[in-house]
Amino acid sequence: MLTEAWAGSVAAAARLSWDLHRDLRLVLQYPFMRNAFVAGAVAALMCGAIGWFAVLRGETYAAHTLASVAFPGASGAVYLGLAPLVGYFGFAVAGAALIAWLSPLGPGGGERHSATVGAVQAMALALGFWFVSLYQGFLSSLSGFLFGSFLGVTRDDVMVLAITALLALGLLAIVGRPLLFASVDPRVAEAAGVPVRAVSLLYLILLGCAVAEASQFTGVLLVLALLVVPAATASALTARPSVGLVLSVGLALVTVWAGLAAAYFTNRPVGFWVTSVGFAGYGLARGTASVRGRWTRRVVAA
Amino acid sequence: MTVLLATWAGPLSQDFFRRAFAAGTAAAIAAGLVGAFLVLRNQVFAGDALSHVAFTGGLGALAFGFAARTGVFTATVAVAVLLAVLGGRARLNDVVTGVVFTWLLGLGVLFLSVFTSSRATGNGAGAVRVLFGSIFGIDQATAAQTGWIAAGVVVAMLVISRPLLFASIDPGVAEARGVPVRALNVVFLVAAGVMAAQLVQVVGALLLLGLITTPAATAQRLTARPWRALAASVAIAVATVWAGLWLSYLRPSLPPSSSIVATGFLLWLAVELSTRFRLRARQTVPV
Structure with a gap:
């Protein structure tokens, strides 16, 4: 809270100019x-x-739900006196295991997935x-928890984030x-011997x-801003997996940096x-x- | 016998409990019906998003000096129409819902910062009330209003239910048969939005989510017939509300929305697992 107030007074002094280097x-x-x-x-x-895989697999709602799970996780940990991150x-x-286990497979399974995810959430x-009603003290920090605050990030936090990201991306590379096969065509993948259930649990x-x-920055309610919005943008532009993945990462990066800089200069969240x-x-x-699609259709028709 | 009767009838002699009971029942009927269609159409996320959008609407209205109520209703109805339009011809998918929903919550954060910097009060507790509501704290007028709005939503749903069911199960064929699929999308989402707007203010987003998902999911597991599933969804929603309210009355440390949602979830879990067990048992029988 203190850092935020201080950052606010700092940002109020900063003015955006046309000199990019100075900015x-x-x-x-x-x-x-x-x-x-x-x-x-x-x-x-x-x-x-x-997130690119989340859009491909239609797991947007699962992403939102796993973020909401942070709420009982953190409030329960605080109630028991543990670190919230644990x-x-x-x-x-x-939560991920519960969703994977309860999500129905087979014909019609996709239709019930959203209900399963909603029920878990x-x-x-x-x-x-x-937990909150058992331990009222958690309420005071709830706003930052829901909507995030970038400004209290320490060097240690950066290290923890980097190590987690390295492990997760290594696993994703393996x-x-x-995963791509199972996401695009689960049945053929299963027939070809891909352990579809294990892969989706791992995912x-x-x-x-x-x-x-993501929720360390954006708060639990806004994680989709980093996880799904860039990936959805990339998917709207290209259908090729390799290009889409790179584009999605690039867009996420631009979003975060532009958002941070804008927040710094305008003093808005x-x-x-x-x-x-x-x-x-x-x-x-x-x-x-949509413009491109219309144009292509006209060319094909002509 | 008299002890048993007293435990059952005891809570109903209390005013706050009677109001919670009435509003909760009305909410359950509307949410059970709308939820059955949301689950059938795989649009639970849209219902959830509408309830969070209420938060943006309420804060936006407060930030610009209107009544929160106006903002909540305007925002949910506008977003319902927006989602239906963006979903286009195809059924609305979760990616579109997620993108719109996130941006609107971001706007909500902006309004929160405008509102709190002009009032200079921390608003964590206010946000909590919006998200979790308090069914035990509503007054007579709110209970009556909830009843009327729920009744309106139920009537609207019943009027469109036949074509909507057709359009939900097979949109392509329905459109070929002349069912106005796009218009139905809009009407359905607007009805869901109006319901969400009222229920979020009365019972909170948590209980709303619990009432639109678990009863409908349970009902779909119990029967494959669509009309029966609709009826079962409503009945289960009402039953879980009654059971949850009663539990919270007996154990005041348990918040009513938590106990209602937990009851619904455990019921769904039991039905889901027992169905799975039965199916597996049938599969292992040699043919």
Whole structure:
């Protein structure tokens, strides 16, 4: 809270100008902003890659749900006197396993997936609310928890984030090919001997880790800004997996950095800027794609 | 016998409990019906998103000096229309919902910062009330209003239910047969939005999510017939609300929304697992 007030007074003194070099120096002048930029880049790298698969697999709602699971995780840990991050990772992995286990396979399974995810989320929130009512002290820090705050990031946080991202991305690189196969055509993949269930469980756990990273900045309610919005933009622009993945990571990075810089100069919440930059990009991409589609159709018809 | 009767009838002699009971029942009927269609159409996320959008609407109205109520209703209805339009001809998918929903929450954060910097008060507790509501704290007028709005939503749903069911199960064939699929999308999401707007203010986003998902999911597991599934979803929603309210009355440390959602979830879990068990048992029988 103290850092935030201080950052506010700092940012009020900073004015945006046409001199990009000077602007950049202004933004990177303070250690907490440098930390936030590095940590944002790490989170963007991880979320861009893992989120691209989330869009491909239609796991947007699962991503939102795994973020909501942070609520009982953190509040339960605080109630029991543990570090919030411990409770958070424990609950995220448990939630991922629960969703993977309860999601029906086979014909018609896809239709019931959204209900399963919603039910797990409702239960997680109910538990969290119960913990909060047992331990009222958690309420005071709830706003930052829900909507995030980039400005309290320390060097140690950056290290933790970087190590998690390295592990998760390494794992993603190993399972990448079978995951892509299983996501595009689960039945053929299963027939070809890909362990579809194990792969989707592993993927949900990776998703849980990515959500944990992103929520450190964006808060649990806005993780989709890093996880899904850049990936959806990339998917609207290209159908090729390799290009899409790179584009998604790049867009996530641009979103975070632009959002941070805008928040710094305007003294408005980072969560607002990050989501707005992402949404503007998505709108542009959808517009471009629809114009391009219409044009191609006309050429084909002619 | 008299002890048993007293435990059952005890809570109903309390005013706050009677109001919670009435509003909860109305909410359960509307949410059970809308939820059955949301689950059938795989749009649970849209329902969830509408309830969070209420938060942006409420804060936006407060930030610009209107009544929160106006903002909540305007925002949910506008977003329902936006989602239906963006979903286009195809059924609305979760990616579109997620993108729109995230941006609107981001706007909510902006409004929160405008509102709190002009009032200079921390608003964590306010956000919590929006998200989790308090069914035990509503007054007579709110309970009656909830009843009327729920009744309106139920009537609207019943009017469109036949074509909507057709359009939900097979949109392609329905469109070929002349069912106005796109218009139905809009009407359905607007009805869901109006319901969400009222229920979020009365019972909170948590209980709303619990009431639209678990009863409908349970009902779909119990029967494959669509009309029966609709009826079962409503019945289960009402039953879980009653059971949850009663549990919270007996154990005041348990918040009512938590106990209602937990009851629904455990019921769903039991039905889901027992169905799975039965199916597996059938599969292992040699043919």
